[in-house]
Amino acid sequence: MNSYNIAVLPGDGTGPEVTQEAVKVLDAAAQKFGFKLNYTHFDFGGDRYLRTGEVLPDTAADDLRQFPAILLGAIGHPGVKPGILEKGILLRLRFELEQYINLRPVKLYDERYCPLKGKGPDHIDFVVVRENNEGLYTGSGGFVFKGTPNEIAVQESINTRRGVERCLRYAFDYARKRRGGKPWKGLKPEDVEAGKTAQLTLCGKTNVLTYAFDLWERAFHEIGAKDYPNIKRDYTHVDATTMWFVKNPEWFDVIVTDNMFGDIITDLGAMIQGGMGIAAGGNLNPEGTSMFEPIGGSAPKYTGMNVINPLAAICAGQMLLDHLGETEAGAAIEAAVITAVREKLKDLAAGRMGYSTSEVGDLIAGSL
Numbered sequence: 057m058n059s060y061n062i063a064v065l066p067g068d069g070t071g072p073e074v075t076q077e078a079v080k081v082l083d084a085a086a087q088k089f090g091f092k093l094n095y096t097h098f099d100f101g102g103d104r105y106l107r108t109g110e111v112l113p114d115t116a117a118d119d120l121r122q123f124p125a126i127l128l129g130a131i132g133h134p135g136v137k138p139g140i141l142e143k144g145i146l147l148r149l150r151f152e153l154e155q156y157i158n159l160r161p162v163k164l165y166d167e168r169y170c171p172l173k174g175k176g177p178d179h180i181d182f183v184v185v186r187e188n189n190e191g192l193y194t195g196s197g198g199f200v201f202k203g204t205p206n207e208i209a210v211q212e213s214i215n216t217r218r219g220v221e222r223c224l225r226y227a228f229d230y231a232r233k234r235r236g237g238k239p240w241k242g243l244k245p246e247d248v249e250a251g252k253t254a255q256l257t258l259c260g261k262t263n264v265l266t267y268a269f270d271l272w273e274r275a276f277h278e279i280g281a282k283d284y285p286n287i288k289r290d291y292t293h294v295d296a297t298t299m300w301f302v303k304n305p306e307w308f309d310v311i312v313t314d315n316m317f318g319d320i321i322t323d324l325g326a327m328i329q330g331g332m333g334i335a336a337g338g339n340l341n342p343e344g345t346s347m348f349e350p351i352g353g354s355a356p357k358y359t360g361m362n363v364i365n366p367l368a369a370i371c372a373g374q375m376l377l378d379h380l381g382e383t384e385a386g387a388a389i390e391a392a393v394i395t396a397v398r399e400k401l402k403d404l405a406a407g408r409m410g411y412s413t414s415e416v417g418d419l420i421a422g423s424l
């Protein structure tokens with residue numbers, strides 16, 4: 057029987073509640089599909105920081121490297137200044153564990169939850185591959201003359217050929233595999249005739265960021281032309297991308313972009329797929345330890361009330377299983393989530409589901 061060691065970081069606020077439901081569902085899937093999950097809990101988060109003064113032990117990354125996957129609840133505590141925990145835990149782990157991909161599927165399960173008029177599950181089904189280790193997130197830059205009228209603040213976007221290339225290659229590979237070779241339905245007949253099976257859109261800002269996205273664009277076309285002739289290459293500026301997400305989301309198959317743009321467009325993506333109650337993502341190190349999380353925050357005002365929606369955490373669990381190669385179990389969780397969303401839940405928002413947090417977990421676990 058396959059057995060996997062999973063690190064669990066429930067984190068702050070409602071993180072522990074949703075994580076508990078995700079674990080409940082993972083266990084049900086493990087039992088049904090015949091594998092074993094062994095959990096080790098870590099208490100990183102705001103409470104630990106307030107108690108000990110330490111954001112993250114220096115040994116954390118090395119400890120976590122022993123696990124193939126991490127399940128993360130949420131980071132963010134009302135008693136801690138914004139930025140400390142986000143940078144000190146979430147971003148630090150993404151960097152130290154070299155999770156250079158942030159994979160964020162945007163898939164609408166029921167048209168009731170889409171705020172866009174006339175758009176349904178047929179229109180909203182794409183994936184954003186966000187570069188997760190570089191760009192504006194590295195902390196490169198600084199102040200000069202801080203606190204004086206001559207103050208200067210510089211925040212630099214770091215784009216290495218190696219970092220960009222590994223992200224692009226991941227995205228091309230992902231696009232190629234996404235439908236098992238079955239052509240993406242948004243392709244034009246002439247593209248299909250030319251042998252294309254998928255589309256990868258580079259989202260950038262080549263008209264203004266003429267260094268960073270020049271590198272991205274050159275690498276994109278070089279790699280694509282040489283190694284991925286069957287993937288149709290497409291480009292959109294980031295501002296236009298937000299426009300198309302609202303107007304024509306069906307134009308997208310797989311999107312690849314830098315860290316900052318990926319952060320921004322995936323919040324919009326989450327809203328058109330039904331909101332933070334359902335949106336999940338994976339911080340991937342394809343050669344190492346990956347970390348799966350609901351995209352939403354810790355929602356502290358709902359802490360302990362058993363009203364928050366655990367589906368995003370459950371979907372993070374599904375991505376975790378897919379990543380471990382337990383794809384049948386992952387597909388079963390997705391099917392159960394779809395049924396719950398379409399036929400059971402009244403709403404995806406906290407307190408309006410018609411079910412409590414733990415009842416949603418029971419529902420999904422039960423239907424497995």
Ligand code: IPM
Nearest residue numbers: 142143146147318319322351
């Ligand atoms: C996300 C979050 C983080 C980010 C924050 C909490 C640092 O917004 O995962 O998208 O900006 O990456």
Ligand code: MN
Nearest residue numbers: 319320322323
């Ligand atoms: Mn974000």
